[in-house]
Amino acid sequence: MSYFRPGFRHPELPKNDLGYTKQQYEGAISTLCAGCGHDSISAAIVQSVFELSIAPHQVAKLSGIGCSSKTPTYFLSNSHGFNSVHGRMPSVATGANLANRDMIYIGVSGDGDSASIGMGQFAHVVRRNLNMMYVVMNNGCYGLTKGQDSATADVGSRSKAGSVNRFEPIDLASVALQLGATFVARSFSGDKEQLVPLIKAALSHSGFALIDVVSPCVTFNNNPGSTKAYDYVRQHMQTTSLVDFVPMAEEITTAYGEGESRGVTMHDGSVIQLHKLRTEWNPEDRQSALNALAESRERGEVLTGLLYVERDSRELHETINSTRTPLRTLTEKELCPGSSALETINNSLR
Amino acid sequence: MQRINAVNDFVIKFANVNGTGSASANNLFAKAVFRMGVPVVPKNIFPSNIQGLPTWYEVRVSEKGYLGRRGGTDIMVSVNPQSMVRDAQEVEPGGYFIYDSTKPLDPRLLRSDVQFIGIPLTDMCLRTYTDPRQRQLFKNVIYIGALAALLDIEFGVLKDLISDQFEGKEKLIAPNVHALEMGHQYARTHYECPLSIRVERRDLVGDAILLDGNTACGLGAVYGGATVAAWYPITPSTSVVEGFQRFAERLRIDPGTGRRNYAIVQAEDELAAIGMVIGANWNGARSFTATSGPGISLMTEFLGLAYFAEIPLVLIDVQRAGPSTGMPTRTQQSDLTAAGYAGHGDSKHVLLFPSTPKECFDMTAQAFDLAERLQTPIIIMSDLDLGMNEGMSAPLQWDDARRYDRGKVLSAEDLDAMSERFGRYLDVDGDAIPYRTYPGTHPTKGSFFTRGTSRDEYAIYTEDGAAYVRNMERLLGKWDTAKTFVPAPELHSAPHQTNTGLLYFGTTTQATMEALDLLAEQGIYVDAMQVRAFPFHADVDKFIESHDRVFVIEQNRDAQFRSMIINEMDCSPAKLVRVLNYDGMPITARLIASAVSAQSAAGAAAKDTSPVAKATKVTHLHKGKVERG
Numbered sequence: 001m002s003y004f005r006p007g008f009r010h011p012e013l014p015k016n017d018l019g020y021t022k023q024q025y026e027g028a029i030s031t032l033c034a035g036c037g038h039d040s041i042s043a044a045i046v047q048s049v050f051e052l053s054i055a056p057h058q059v060a061k062l063s064g065i066g067c068s069s070k071t072p073t074y075f076l077s078n079s080h081g082f083n084s085v086h087g088r089m090p091s092v093a094t095g096a097n098l099a100n101r102d103m104i105y106i107g108v109s110g111d112g113d114s115a116s117i118g119m120g121q122f123a124h125v126v127r128r129n130l131n132m133m134y135v136v137m138n139n140g141c142y143g144l145t146k147g148q149d150s151a152t153a154d155v156g157s158r159s160k161a162g163s164v165n166r167f168e169p170i171d172l173a174s175v176a177l178q179l180g181a182t183f184v185a186r187s188f189s190g191d192k193e194q195l196v197p198l199i200k201a202a203l204s205h206s207g208f209a210l211i212d213v214v215s216p217c218v219t220f221n222n223n224p225g226s227t228k229a230y231d232y233v234r235q236h237m238q239t240t241s242l243v244d245f246v247p248m249a250e251e252i253t254t255a256y257g258e259g260e261s262r263g264v265t266m267h268d269g270s271v272i273q274l275h276k277l278r279t280e281w282n283p284e285d286r287q288s289a290l291n292a293l294a295e296s297r298e299r300g301e302v303l304t305g306l307l308y309v310e311r312d313s314r315e316l317h318e319t320i321n322s323t324r325t326p327l328r329t330l331t332e333k334e335l336c337p338g339s340s341a342l343e344t345i346n347n348s349l350r
Numbered sequence: 351m352q353r354i355n356a357v358n359d360f361v362i363k364f365a366n367v368n369g370t371g372s373a374s375a376n377n378l379f380a381k382a383v384f385r386m387g388v389p390v391v392p393k394n395i396f397p398s399n400i401q402g403l404p405t406w407y408e409v410r411v412s413e414k415g416y417l418g419r420r421g422g423t424d425i426m427v428s429v430n431p432q433s434m435v436r437d438a439q440e441v442e443p444g445g446y447f448i449y450d451s452t453k454p455l456d457p458r459l460l461r462s463d464v465q466f467i468g469i470p471l472t473d474m475c476l477r478t479y480t481d482p483r484q485r486q487l488f489k490n491v492i493y494i495g496a497l498a499a500l501l502d503i504e505f506g507v508l509k510d511l512i513s514d515q516f517e518g519k520e521k522l523i524a525p526n527v528h529a530l531e532m533g534h535q536y537a538r539t540h541y542e543c544p545l546s547i548r549v550e551r552r553d554l555v556g557d558a559i560l561l562d563g564n565t566a567c568g569l570g571a572v573y574g575g576a577t578v579a580a581w582y583p584i585t586p587s588t589s590v591v592e593g594f595q596r597f598a599e600r601l602r603i604d605p606g607t608g609r610r611n612y613a614i615v616q617a618e619d620e621l622a623a624i625g626m627v628i629g630a631n632w633n634g635a636r637s638f639t640a641t642s643g644p645g646i647s648l649m650t651e652f653l654g655l656a657y658f659a660e661i662p663l664v665l666i667d668v669q670r671a672g673p674s675t676g677m678p679t680r681t682q683q684s685d686l687t688a689a690g691y692a693g694h695g696d697s698k699h700v701l702l703f704p705s706t707p708k709e710c711f712d713m714t715a716q717a718f719d720l721a722e723r724l725q726t727p728i729i730i731m732s733d734l735d736l737g738m739n740e741g742m743s744a745p746l747q748w749d750d751a752r753r754y755d756r757g758k759v760l761s762a763e764d765l766d767a768m769s770e771r772f773g774r775y776l777d778v779d780g781d782a783i784p785y786r787t788y789p790g791t792h793p794t795k796g797s798f799f800t801r802g803t804s805r806d807e808y809a810i811y812t813e814d815g816a817a818y819v820r821n822m823e824r825l826l827g828k829w830d831t832a833k834t835f836v837p838a839p840e841l842h843s844a845p846h847q848t849n850t851g852l853l854y855f856g857t858t859t860q861a862t863m864e865a866l867d868l869l870a871e872q873g874i875y876v877d878a879m880q881v882r883a884f885p886f887h888a889d890v891d892k893f894i895e896s897h898d899r900v901f902v903i904e905q906n907r908d909a910q911f912r913s914m915i916i917n918e919m920d921c922s923p924a925k926l927v928r929v930l931n932y933d934g935m936p937i938t939a940r941l942i943a944s945a946v947s948a949q950s951a952a953g954a955a956a957k958d959t960s961p962v963a964k965a966t967k968v969t970h971l972h973k974g975k976v977e978r979g
Contacts, residue, residue: 024794057797060633060789073799073811080789082632083801084625085651091580091622095629095637096789098578098613103633103790121625124618316615323609327577328634328788332754334611335575337601339748345569345597346745349559350385 005029017053025050027074037189037215037230038068038137042075044192045106045135048199049076052247054104060096061106064089064118067144068110068137068215076106087118090125093132094316100326101317104203105132111152112142115170119151122172126179126208131315133202133209136172137189139217140228147220158225173307174293176210177286182313183209184289186304188233189216194304197245197272201306204247206267207313214302233302240281240292240305244273264309272306283309351463353546354424354444358388358413360547362425362497365437366490369401372429375490376407377740378515379497382507384560384742387552389415391860393739393936398585398678404433415554417706417742418861421938424547425501427493429471434459446545448493448500465545469496469536478532488529495533502544504551505534557745563710563736564640567666568593569746570714571638572601575754576664578637579614580626582645585678586734587668590640620645624652624665631662632800634759634788636718638664642734643672643685646692653727654693655802657825660775660784662721662757665689666714666730668737671934680934681734683856684906689729690884690914696822700832701884702730705859707743709882710736713837722757724832725783733905735936736857758785765795774798774809775821782827829885836883839890842866844875850950851897852878853890855911857936858903864939865946872943874950876901881911886918894921901946903929905937 013021025046030039049059056078063069065086072081084092093107114122114136125134140153149157152172153165173186183205187195195213202209214233216222222229227236241262248269264272264283274283282288289308296303323330354360362379366372373394380392391410397403410420428437428449434456441447443463449455451468460466471492475485498505509527516522537543567590571579581591595614602611617623623639630637641649646667656663669685671677691698702717704710710732717728758779765772765787772795775784784807787796798809804818805811812818842863854862859880866878879893894900894915902912909928916923929945931937 020793055793057790057793062629078794078797080787080797081799081801082629083799083803084628085655085802088621088625088652091617091625092629092632094615094622095578095580095626095631095635096633097629098615098626099630099633099635099637100788100790120618121622124622128615317613320613320615321608321610322613323604323607323611327611327613328630330575330577330611332575334604335577335602336573336748337597339750341601342573342746342748346557346559349561350557 016050018055020050020056022046022050024078025056025076027072027077030071030074032067032070032074033219035218036067037139037213037217038071039074040189040192041135041137041195041213041215042071044195044199046075048196048203051196052200052203054203059104059106061108062089062093062096063108064110064113066110066113066142067217068108069113071108071137072106087113087116088121089113090118090121090130090134094125094128094130097130097132097316098322099328101131101322101324102326107132107134109134109136111136111138111140111150111172115151115172119170123175123179126176126181126210128316129180129182129207129313129319131207131317133199133205133211136210136212137215138172138212138228139215139221140226141217141221143217143220147217154227157227158223160220160223160226171293171297173210173212174290177290177293177308181210181308182207182310184307185210186212186214186302186307188214188237188302188304190230190234191237191304194239194243197243198306200245200247201243201266201272201309204245204266204268204270205309205313207310207315236301238296238301238303240283240303240307241274241277243306244275246271246273264311266311267313272309274306283307284311351465352444353465354442356424356547357550358411358552360424361408361410361420361422362427363409363423363437363440364407364427365430365433366405366407367430367432368397368399368403368405370490371487372405372490373407375494376409378508378511379494380409380740381511381560382498382503383409383411383549384555385507385511386504386549387554388413388549389417389554389742391417391419391741393419393735395935396679404430411549413552413554416860416864416939418864419936419938421940427497429489429493438464446547448496467500467541469493469533474532474536488525491526491529492533495530496537497533498530499534499537499543500541500545502548502550505530555742558742559707559745560740561707561743562589562738562740563704563707563732564589564668564738565593566707566710566743566746567640567714567730567732567737568595569597570711571664572597573711573748574636574715574718576636576638576718577612578626578630578635579612579639580617580623580630580637581614581639582617582620582623582641584620584642584645586670586738587640587642587645587666589738590666590668620648621652624649624663627663627665628652628656628661631721632789636664636722638666638718640666640668642668642670643688644675646685646688650688650692651694653699654695654697656727657693657697657699658695658802659800660725660786661800662725663727664714664717664721664730665727666732669731669733671932677934679734681857681936682905682932682934683731683733683858684910684932686731686906686910686914689731698829698885700724700726700728700836702728702837703855703882704730704732704736705856705880707736707741708746711746716837719755720835723755723783723835724828725757725786726828726832731856733857758783760785760787760791760796762792765792771808772796772798773807775805775824776807777824777827781831782824783831833885833887836885836887838887839882839893840880841889841893842878842880844877846875848875848877849898850876851893851900852876852903852946853881853893853900853911853915854878854903855881858905858942861937861939861942862903865942868939868943869946872947874947876946884914886915890915891919891921894919894925897925899925899927901927901929901949903937903942905931907932
């Protein structure tokens with residue numbers, strides 16, 4: 001674990017289409033434990049935003065409280081960040097998005113932050129289909145307060161201290177699907193190959209995109225008997241399909257045999273390419289996703305990959321018919337009706 | 351029997367059943383008096399209920415233009431058998447009790463000192479209408495017609511009001527006018543009209559308007575440039591955002607696309623509402639919410655964040671009687687300390703105290719400038735009395751040359767022109783207000799991390815005690831800066847030299863102004879100061895300093911305003927005398943005047959330190975509403 005990152009970079013580091021190097025998407029040095037799954041997710045976010053050639057300041061990153069919620073400091077330091085209060089990131093993200101619909105919003109939360117104290121706000125941000133990517137760094141425990149079980153801990157899962165969880169877990173992916181989420185994925189912090197294309201797809205989705213990432217807590221919940229440990233997840237991980245993300249205006253080059261591959265074209269023209277699909281699952285059928293999740297849970301497996309996507313998703317701004325211009329850029333001219341309108345109002349009150 | 355003889359100076363109270371459409375008929379009465387050029391003070395006294403419970407509507411008619419509640423009832427219009435016993439007892443001797451005489455009156459209700467006037471309202475409705483809803487609604491209109499005859503209200507004024515009210519639904523005009531005529535006819539045929547209490551046309555309202563404070567706040571938010579409103583329904587604040595929406599639907603539609611130049615989200619709770627408001631303001635949009643006491647409790651954690659992270663926001667608190675659910679449809683000024691010091695740790699917030707609908711409009715619009723200038727929450731402390739009752743008010747005004755003060759915000763050009771490093775929490779100008787940037791301003795400059803944890807001047811997380819203290823001290827400095835921006839108090843000097851002062855704010859203003867006249871009639875002269883904002887202006891300090899005794903008038907049990915004065919200023923608590931009203935009804939001039947005069951007499955007689963108050967309406971409370979400091 002290092003406390004210092006050298007400022008020197010190779011002068012010919014690769015640049016993205018906007019001319020930025022990956023360095024310009026990095027954040028401060030992480031203060032999380034060495035080996036923490038969350039750091040891998042931060043790295044995947046950096047890589048995805050860099051490769052998608054999104055200008056760093058066009059992203060706003062928001063979080064609640066907890067280990068996971070610290071991570072926005074560790075990626076995209078040229079983006080504004082907001083570490084709000086415990087469990088309330090969804091509301092802050094909603095307000096931010098209402099103010100400026102043209103930016104890209106990344107919300108980071110944890111299983112305590114979303115599935116316990118923030119369950120209400122989580123449910124409602126899903127319902128509203130706010131245009132944002134919502135990443136849950138899910139480790140089944142409360143890291144920052146030293147390892148208590150969280151609401152996503154599986155029944156029978158054993159913590160480092162030896163206690164066994166007896167309460168039913170909340171599966172955020174299933175809950176989101178039931179609440180009408182328009183993009184739901186699950187991944188594993190140890191599988192960057194899968195995580196990066198999922199993040200890219202989520203960022204391209206118009207509407208609420210949930211990625212529930214199992215992200216082991218190396219300090220408090222990485223022991224034998226824990227279902228959120230690296231070993232357990234590696235042994236029990238199943239995928240819905242292999243995922244490629246092809247941004248708009250790029251050619252699809254990978255060739256697969258017929259019936260093995262399926263492309264989902266997103267609102268912005270980019271394509272999610274899915275290969276080696278599970279036969280009983282359809283990425284555009286909500287019920288199929290719910291069934292697949294339920295069945296894999298029965299088998300003690302961790303089902304990862306893209307679970308569901310709705311291409312004709314209607315995000316909040318469309319539902320409330322707000323102007324296409326970011327609200328924050330409107331001036332007195334558009335906002336203030338002026339004295340003559342006020343005189344008419346006065347007259348109606350006499 | 352001695353009758354009350356009064357022209358344009360009386361209180362009439364309507365006792366109705368909630369949910370029967372009575373409020374709009376009673377409003378018709380108030381508006382008719384208003385249109386005859388006579389000042390009116392309507393108050394809707396309603397239950398926390400949608401249908402069935404007793405509800406009252408009180409109209410004070412005041413030629414002298416007093417806009418507070420007077421207390422007492424000269425004419426009771428009793429249309430609700432449930433509350434009849436109590437209503438009959440309430441009438442002042444020499445007054446009138448107007449009732450539905452379809453059924454004979456219980457003889458036990460009769461009083462020899464009150465005149466009873468029966469009108470067979472139900473019977474008239476049953477004979478005229480077949481539809482049950484019509485029978486209910488027109489009963490109200492019939493008694494308004496009868497009152498027109500009894501109190502000499504011009505019938506033409508009522509007819510005009512009906513035409514205005516049903517503009518666009520002209521089919522409804524004739525039946526309403528017919529109902530008015532039925533009542534009018536009945537009263538003229540059966541009673542000597544007018545009564546000894548009556549209305550006479552005057553020219554006393556000028557260009558005044560009748561408007562409720564909540565609508566005025568909503569309109570103030572439209573004019574103040576709010577684009578994002580997030581809220582959770584709660585009485586008595588609900589009509590603030592509804593008012594904003596109603597005006598925005600008319601005045602804020604983009605002409606080219608038909609799309610909305612505003613966004614309203616009904617949140618899942620008050621926590622989410624204030625969270626959204628914080629997010630929107632952080633991202634550069636003017637955003638507000640409205641709530642009442644229970645909502646303030648829920649928003650407290652977020653208010654602390656906004657204070658510490660220095661995020662502008664506007665919050666309209668329409669106070670009701672607490673604690674807990676309290677009396678949700680009754681008024682109080684009891685959220686002062688909860689709002690003023692909301693948040694754990696050391697935090698305090700700017701409060702504005704509107705006293706009229708016009709001030710609701712002005713202060714709401716101004717609050718957005720203040721919030722962005724000071725980068726902190728601005729809380730408007732309205733209450734149910736001001737928010738939900740139509741009040742007579744000076745007309746609303748707007749200066750078209752006025753520009754929004756968006757505060758210290760750096761643009762991309764500003765950032766490029768800067769040679770020094772941008773520090774989000776750096777006091778560059780010495781006024782303790784730092785510069786901020788909106789997200790998305792510049793690809794590589796000016797980004798910072800907003801957090802509720804301690805950080806240094808460059809928004810970098812730190813647990814260094816010295817950096818924390820520097821920041822907390824700067825926030826105190828900003829508090830001092832705020833004193834120079836918030837609305838100044840208004841002084842009303844007595845015509846004679848006096849060592850007694852009155853301090854008041856918000857909705858106690860109207861009753862206090864009237865109390866000053868009542869006291870002057872007794873030869874008691876006091877200086878009075880209307881406080882309009884917290885933190886307190888230096889003039890408040892001087893006012894207390896320059897008087898030996900200062901009565902602090904407020905509508906809560908614990909003298910919260912007085913506590914805040916003691917907390918914020920170097921003055922002796924002993925000279926601050928509590929005058930309290932907290933039964934849920936708006937404070938009256940009578941209560942204030944009797945409390946002050948009783949104390950003045952006691953104070954003059956001896957150095958009396960006992961908390962006993964001689965004021966009427968005061969002693970029936972457990973400890974007395976008036977205590978020595």
